[in-house]
Amino acid sequence: MSETLGAALAGEYAAIYAYGRAGGRLRTGQDVALAQLSRHRTDRDQLRAWLIADGQQPEPPAPAYQLPGPVTTDTQARALLATVQLRLIPVLVALLTDQTDEARRRWAVRAVRRAATSAQGWGATGQAFPWPEGLAPPV
Amino acid sequence: MTDRRHVLQMGALAAVALAAAPACSEDADEPDAPPPVPDAQQSEEIALIAAYDAAIATAGPARAAEYQRIRDEHAAHLRALGWEAPPATTQSPTPPASVRALRRAEIGAGRSHAAAAVRETDQERAQLLALIAASESQHASALAAL
Numbered sequence: 001m002s003e004t005l006g007a008a009l010a011g012e013y014a015a016i017y018a019y020g021r022a023g024g025r026l027r028t029g030q031d032v033a034l035a036q037l038s039r040h041r042t043d044r045d046q047l048r049a050w051l052i053a054d055g056q057q058p059e060p061p062a063p064a065y066q067l068p069g070p071v072t073t074d075t076q077a078r079a080l081l082a083t084v085q086l087r088l089i090p091v092l093v094a095l096l097t098d099q100t101d102e103a104r105r106r107w108a109v110r111a112v113r114r115a116a117t118s119a120q121g122w123g124a125t126g127q128a129f130p131w132p133e134g135l136a137p138p139v
Numbered sequence: 140m141t142d143r144r145h146v147l148q149m150g151a152l153a154a155v156a157l158a159a160a161p162a163c164s165e166d167a168d169e170p171d172a173p174p175p176v177p178d179a180q181q182s183e184e185i186a187l188i189a190a191y192d193a194a195i196a197t198a199g200p201a202r203a204a205e206y207q208r209i210r211d212e213h214a215a216h217l218r219a220l221g222w223e224a225p226p227a228t229t230q231s232p233t234p235p236a237s238v239r240a241l242r243r244a245e246i247g248a249g250r251s252h253a254a255a256a257v258r259e260t261d262q263e264r265a266q267l268l269a270l271i272a273a274s275e276s277q278h279a280s281a282l283a284a285l
Contacts, residue, residue, distance in 0.1 A: 089270075089273070093266045093269050093270065094266075096256065096259075096262060096265040096266050096269060097262040097265075097266070102257060105256075105257045105265075106257050108269070109253045109256045109257055109269045109272060110253070112269045112270070112272070112273045113249065113253065113269075113272055113273045113276040114276075115273070116273035116274065116276055116277050117273075117276045117277055117279075117280050120277045120280055120281070121280065126208070126209070126212065126274070126277045126278070126281055127212070127274060127277070128211075128212035128213075128215035128216060128219075128271075128274055129215070129219070129267075129270040129271070129274060130270060130273045130274055130277065131270070137270075138263065138266050138267070138270075
């Protein structure tokens with residue numbers, strides 16, 4: 001039973017929801033947001049497939065997610081996407097604590113790196129150890 | 140018989156010498172202490188720090204500030220990887236690198252740290268290496284935007 005796969009899947013669901021909410025408010029970069037949304041759908045499907053391969057039933061997404069604030073302007077939409085990407089990092093990097101399959105580990109590291117660059121692309125400040133604000137880093 | 144005793148004494152001396160060796164190597168003032176050897180992951184960071192130090196020296200103020208920020212993040216990586224010595228002391232002078240060369244170096248280091256994260260069996264270190272690789276992805280993007 002892997003809790004980290006389920007947590008990563010929950011993170012991807014939340015990210016997909018956030019892209020849906022933020023996408024229409026972006027003044028520029030909609031194409032980037034659409035490409036990233038498509039990537040998150042692929043990642044969601046991959047995590048579901050691994051859960052099923054491990055004999056687990058993937059949880060469905062929540063009907064809605066609480067957003068950190070209103071999303072009516074371009075600035076707010078960018079801040080939401082930056083936050084969502086940074087919040088994916090802890091659940092993605094946690095896969096390295098219990099996944100031993102090399103392909104899954106490689107996937108996890110790639111996903112962590114992508115989340116960090118996407119967050120920066122939406123305006124997050126660069127960090128020596130990219131991590132969401134307010135959470136204790138693992139290192 | 141004498142020879143055998145002599146050999147035994149030598150053996151005892153060697154044992155003492157071996158036991159004393161770790162204490163000596165911890166003494167920073169000991170001139171004979173061998174310098175610590177960085178591992179592959181630490182070496183990547185040391186080389187990047189040297190490259191940024193050289194680039195900062197010749198860059199304009201705006202670019203130098205960005206290089207300094209990235210250089211400091213590499214210094215944080217190096218400390219987290221367990222390297223305590225000042226990174227630049229043993230480096231031979233590095234010629235200033237172009238933005239493109241720095242970006243290539245970031246991509247290379249990121250790849251190497253990512254591969255190490257995949258292989259690493261220690262959970263904490265695997266996560267650390269993945270975050271370092273993620274930071275280096277950010278650096279490569281930031282340099283591309285300069």
